[in-house]
Amino acid sequence: MTAPPADSELLTWAVELTKEAGRRTLTRFRSDDLAIEAKGDGTPVTEADKDAEAYIRAELTAAHPDDAVLGEEEGDQEGTTDRRWIIDPIDGTKAFMRGVPLYSNLLAVEDEHGWAIGVINLPAAGECVYAGRGLGAFQDDRQGERRPARVGPRSSEQPFLTASGFTRWDDDALLRVKHAGWGLRTWGDGFGYAMVATGRIDAMVDPSAALWDIAPMPVILSEAGGRFSAWSGSPDPREGSGVATNGEGHDDLLALLRGDTQP
8 A cells, every 4th residue: 555645744844944944054154162072982973963953853843743763863762653753963064073074964754654744854955855755855955945856867978976974884895886988986874865866876776775865755756756774775774784776786785785786
């Protein structure tokens, strides 16, 4: 049975909420006195991460108090409905800390039918890419002009694959992709997925990712005409990895990454 479309008004509200959280992060972007701490796992968190998530949670509590919430910085909050909001207040904190304008604010909504809403807001780049199940995928520019977001055809010359970095890659997988002729870039995190969903690059790959890093991607890529999966091929982002393409050759790329085939 086909899942029903997402609520279009909820999508609009989620997009505006994420954009406002992004505007809040911009007030601290490239700040000389940005407060940075190390989390228990050694990864950095800034005052901007904390503020953006706190803002989103406060708005959710006011508007949807019974919904569950999962966020990178404040953890899991149980709800009494079939809906859950998943927050990554700054995806690409290391980029944010260094003044690189490729960081994003991510928000996703999961309901009893699956992934309903996904938002990738790129405040420093002046873009927002978002989708609602059955509603389509869209891209807003810096002036707020909206147009459909669609994946593009695979490049007839050298296709481009991007990643958040290559440190976590298995060396053999990296060499297989390189020798298969892919152009490798590191326009990563949510930015990379947005580039695939808007037809500007061919693939984005995350060998390891938390749920909040990739929760918006299944619905965005699907509604944009592409495909998202874990390395296993499962569409479930809970598996902890992500691969996004325009759909062409997706299984071939997965096989290459896993070593099922050689270039």
